[in-house]
Amino acid sequence: MAHQEKRAWIMLVVTLVVYPAYVVIVLRNAADGPLVDVAYASTLLWSIGIAIAANIVLDIATSMGTPRSEYKADARDKEIARVGDLTGQSLLVVGAVAAMVLAMLDTNQFWIANVLYLGFVLSALLGSLAKIAGYRDGFQTW
Amino acid sequence: MVKPTRVTNSIRTLRFAHGEMTQADLAERIGVTRQTVIAIEQGKYSPSLEVAFQIAHVFGVPLDDVFQYPESE
Numbered sequence: 220m221a222h223q224e225k226r227a228w229i230m231l232v233v234t235l236v237v238y239p240a241y242v243v244i245v246l247r248n249a250a251d252g253p254l255v256d257v258a259y260a261s262t263l264l265w266s267i268g269i270a271i272a273a274n275i276v277l278d279i280a281t282s283m284g285t286p287r288s289e290y291k292a293d294a295r296d297k298e299i300a301r302v303g304d305l306t307g308q309s310l311l312v313v314g315a316v317a318a319m320v321l322a323m324l325d326t327n328q329f330w331i332a333n334v335l336y337l338g339f340v341l342s343a344l345l346g347s348l349a350k351i352a353g354y355r356d357g358f359q360t361w
Numbered sequence: 362m363v364k365p366t367r368v369t370n371s372i373r374t375l376r377f378a379h380g381e382m383t384q385a386d387l388a389e390r391i392g393v394t395r396q397t398v399i400a401i402e403q404g405k406y407s408p409s410l411e412v413a414f415q416i417a418h419v420f421g422v423p424l425d426d427v428f429q430y431p432e433s434e
Contacts, residue, residue, distance in 0.1 A: 221396035293393040357405035
């Protein structure tokens with residue numbers, strides 16, 4: 220498996236683990252009260268920090284023992300990464316527009332922050348899946 | 362689902378005709394990863410024109426001997 224494909228898998232798995240954990244913690248903290256009263260900010264920032272750290276640690280772990288020639292991204296890796304990132308960004312835009320609408324409607328900041336976070340999460344998931352598909356199913360530039 | 366390419370290649374045959382060159386050797390000579398050479402051989406990735414010419418130069422053959430495209434639709 221190409222090293223960059225491993226990176227896409229790491230991003231996918233970490234996102235699938237960290238975001239649901241964040242949601243569970245927020246729901247648990249809310250108990251039976253309204254969600255908007257939950258002190259979500261520190262949990263959200265911690266989950267982002269943990270996701271970034273986990274990506275870095277797992278990337279280093281999978282890089283160990285891999286020759287530099289296999290580790291370094293080549294033209295194919297860069298093309299697949301570009302298409303994957305562009306695909307993922309579509310959901311980031313959807314999240315940003317949704318947050319903008321919520322802000323204009325004077326919605327509680329809890330929902331604005333969380334719709335933005337969900338946009339980042341969905342963007343990461345879709346981008347990772349697009350990259351994995353590029354490696355698995357093939358990627359044609361001609 | 363990615364549309365399959367109609368471009369075929371003879372890289373595997375050319376490698377064996379050149380002293381059973383390994384995919385890793387070819388990858389090193391054209392500056393890509395071994396996984397990319399595998400993907401090109403399997404028709405899962407169409408390389409840039411520059412990489413295509415580099416592959417042809419490694420084997421010392423014209424580009425047409427490495428990559429083929431069917432004449433008819």
